[in-house]
Amino acid sequence: MPSNAIEALKFLKENQIQWVDLQFTDLPGRLQHITIPAADFTEESFKTGFGKLDGSSIKGFTTIYESDMVLQPIPETMALVPWSQGVARVMTRVFWGGARGRFERDPRFIAEEAERYQSEQGYLSYFGPELEFFVFDKVELNVALPQSGTGYKIYAREAPWQTTNGHLIRYKEGYYPAPPVDQLFDVRLEAINVLTKYFGFIIEATHHEVATAGQGEIDFMFSTLADTADKVQTLKYVLKNVAAKHGMIATFMPKPMFGDNGTGMHTHLSLWTKDGKKNLMYDPNDEYAELSQFGRYAVGGILAHARALSAIVSPTVNSYRRLVPGFEAPVYVAWSKGNRSAIIRIPSYYKGMEKAKRLEYRAPDPSCNPYLAFSAILMAAMDGVNKKIDPGDPVDENIYHLSPEKKKALGIKDLPRSLDEALDELESDNEFLKPVFNSSILSTYIDLKREETKTLQMYPHPMELYYYLDS
Known part of the structure; x- marks a missing residue:
């Protein structure tokens, strides 16, 4: 390059x-x-x-x-x-x-401003997103004239409703099956070869994800904020074109189908000294997760602003179809070491490895604007550091199974259940963004998203006819 x-x-x-x-x-x-x-x-x-x-x-x-x-x-x-x-x-x-x-409303400008701000504060951030997606054979849409019937049909060669060669993947059984059950391996392999050879990526892994119907994931080596956002856009661009070459369609839509896991973009963040020599989130003497007090404050900042962040990191009406209990998507504002029902976890695969210490923020999905999402995550973490926001105790239980009383006692809040609710939160909690996000981009973004929710609210959902036609 x-x-x-x-x-x-x-x-x-x-x-x-x-x-x-x-x-x-x-x-x-x-x-x-x-x-x-x-x-x-x-x-x-x-x-x-x-x-x-x-x-x-x-x-x-x-x-x-x-x-x-x-x-x-x-x-x-x-x-x-x-x-x-x-x-x-x-x-x-x-x-x-x-x-x-x-x-001032160029999204990459916001990412560059975030990098400038962190440098002034004496920090350097690294981001490592895990991009999930679906690769379908075909999607038929009927939305042009809703009065004549609105709906869609997904064609996917490995899905239980379609497969003709016997190599099906049942709902929630798509994690890591080897070919020939994994029928999208060649598509993902071609995509990562293109990313490596032509676009300078260092690929860490690719695999089939939990859902049926061609859900996959590609992970690349962490990098600085703006560069990582560039890479997210590049990965999406490459995968969509490779899929199109095969006569297929790649989508980063968070929840394209009912009954199986949606598509997330778990985002790893670490904060270092400005010279990149010391990981400020690492403390070898911390018995719980080798997480420093600085790192705890960063976690505290993201938890404190998690409901407002939702409007940026989970930015579509469809995002909130994914954020429901039972599908490995986080819906509760809590943190833990290995608990994937919490919105933040501290990966602990290895012990005594400074460069690996980071937090994993599990709320984002790949429909977000990565320049805005990474900038907002960084600003929330830095607000936690600057204000010494304590994240509270980690929650090492399956939060989905806790009673409402237990969640209340532990101070566990819910994420917003809709984009409108998330936008309400962003309107009331955005001071932490203002050193980087100018008022023009915030107001324009909120207006765009309000219009999106208003438009979709006017369309009856096909399942509403199933539930309410006999009213």
Whole structure:
């Protein structure tokens, strides 16, 4: 991967690149692009950018009367696109047109601001998300004219409702089966080969996940905040294209089907000294989980703001179909060492290993905007450190099985049960975000999400006819 503009220009020439995709992320978190001639790239263009963007047509960006925007390439992200001959991609920063500076609602700008803020505080953060997803053979939708019938049908070669070769995966039995039962291994393998060879990823693991119907996971090596968010967008981009090449569809939707586990993005976070030499979350003398007091404060901050964070890390109406008891998704605000029913756990696979000490925040799902999600998680953790927020005692019991009285006694709160409830929490609890999240992006984000919930509330769900047609 190039490390500067000169190397990026050399990369374009050596690979005989004719076209370059300028990629950026809109406010909801979807990757966008425009393709331009590689011949337009010069050392100067990496500084001045390309005036190619009508911001009024991008969700969450600008109005029609202030729509001219500039995309500035990030040379470190230049990479070959293997499925399109003579094409490369580069991720970009978004600027206002007319030399008015950085666009304050560019999600990557928020990630860069979060990195600036943590550096001023003397810290360095590392993020390691675990991206889950489904790869379906086909999805049929009937939503164009709801009055004629609304619904969908999933086709998945290993699902118990469809398989024709006998290699089925029953509900909740998809964790780690070997091929040929795992029928999506080749698709995941092709995706990680592309990520490794062309996009500079270091892959730690890939495997089938718990659900049937092609649920999988890809894990890559942790990195700094903005770089990790870039990698999340890249992984989604690559997997979707690899699946499409096979005539399939990859989706990061949190809960595409009833009765089985949804799709999460468990996110690992560690905080280090600014020079990267000391893991501030590690204490070898802590008997419970080798977690330092600093680390406990970071946990306390995320727990304190967990309900508000939900609006950013679980950002769709569908996210709250996943966050229900019984499907390994966290619904309770608590922490523990190995308890996967808690929203935060402290992985303890090894003892005496400083570099491995971290927290795992289990609420996020991959429908989130990773630039906003990682920034918000960091700000909550740092608020906990700055205010010395105690997380309380760890809960080493299955929280799903605790009585309401026991949960109340332990001070265990519920996560929001809907996006609207989460947005209410974010509106009332966002001071911890304000050193990094400007008021413009917060208000625009909330407005977008309110509109999303309002729109979906107007559509009757197919199952409502089953329950209420005889009313």
